[in-house]
């Protein structure tokens with residue numbers, strides 16, 4: 001199967017390596033295999049594959065990860081703009097939104 | 098721990114007797130419900146009560162699987178737990194699936210902690226381990242659940258279909274079990290919902306074009322609408338399907354990363370194909386107008402599929418929209434102007 005990769009260099013994911021203790025939790029929760037462990041620290045392997053779901057940052061007990069989370073959903077963003085609210089997701093799918 | 102401070106009136110009953118039992122078989126009603134939910138009929142009312150359920154004959158050391166109260170998710174889990182003896186802890190996600198609910202925070206740390214306490218789970222099982230679907234991690238912070246309840250959270254596979262293999266491997270997930278894919282079948286399942294959610298736009302566009310096709314060199318005439326409505330409806334339908342059906346279907350094979358660009362490609366290709374067979378049904382100017390309209394409409398609907406896809410990020414979609422929406426509006430306006438001109442020179 002072909003790989004799905006979305007736009008390049010837009011993702012807001014950031015790693016503070018000093019805080020990382022190499023526990024590997026982020027690897028366990030990431031649905032897009034963004035991380036890899038090397039030398040007892042985690043590394044961002046494929047940043048463009050990140051969908052900004054926020055699972056890694058939420059489950060990193062040492063707060064080494066930050067990401068601006070949200071749903072990548074155009075219809076939700078349009079609805080949010082029209083109603084003047086945050087982008088909401090109508091959740092139509094088995095995946096997100 | 099609340100179980101120490103609150104007296105549990107149910108404590109006197111044998112624990113297995115007070116938990117509702119469910120089977121792993123789905124009956125025709127469950128299956129019909131699933132079809133309806135996929136078609137977005139009555140989707141929001143499709144839920145089960147939150148709480149603890151028993152599957153098979155679980156005991157104090159049986160596994161606890163956590164899920165959402167969207168009935169489709171609940172059914173998929175119990176089906177995949179056939180001949181297991183296990184507990185299902187169902188969170189109140191307002192009838193929304195795990196991933197979306199986790200994104201909204203309803204499948205989250207607070208609700209999980211609350212549900213553990215409310216169901217007296219600490220009395221029902223002697224171990225302190227919960228198995229959550231991996232996508233629940235978007236809303237649940239495992240270390241906080243541990244802090245607040247003593248239960249450690251293990252993230253299982255993304256798909257319930259992999260649970261059996263996960264358990265058989267000694268509660269280990271493989272890299273593939275962890276990844277969210279987006280195979281053809283999954284994309285196809287999302288098409289009906291996408292169509293149901295966007296048909297309003299389809300009818301709005303159709304009305305505008307029908308209205309415009311009444312324009313006539315000598316004024317306005319209902320007769321020319323009557324003459325044109327078949328081709329206008331068919332063309333609009335094709336471009337609607339180009340964006341909502343063909344673009345998702347061919348997603349990985351269409352060039353470009355942005356969904357709106359993919360939709361534009363599919364829209365223009367369909368217009369050109371119809372043009373080659375002389376099937377757009379208008380004069381020269383009107384056919385050119387259709388090419389623009391096909392591009393605009395298909396691009397818009399394909400862009401909306403970002404929401405259903407499983408790999409788009411908010412930052413990415415925002416960037417895409419900033420470029421795509423002005424282009425779509427321009428194409429649409431040029432298309433509509435040309436369409437009007439075409440009616441006038443008819």
Ligand code: SF4
Pocket residue numbers: 019020021022023024025026027041042059060061062063064065
């Ligand atoms: S979860 Fe945090 S601490 Fe653990 S490996 Fe990932 S970044 Fe490092």
Ligand code: SF4
Pocket residue numbers: 013029030031032033034049050051052053054055056057067
């Ligand atoms: S935000 Fe989600 S997709 Fe991105 S790296 Fe973290 S877990 Fe992976």
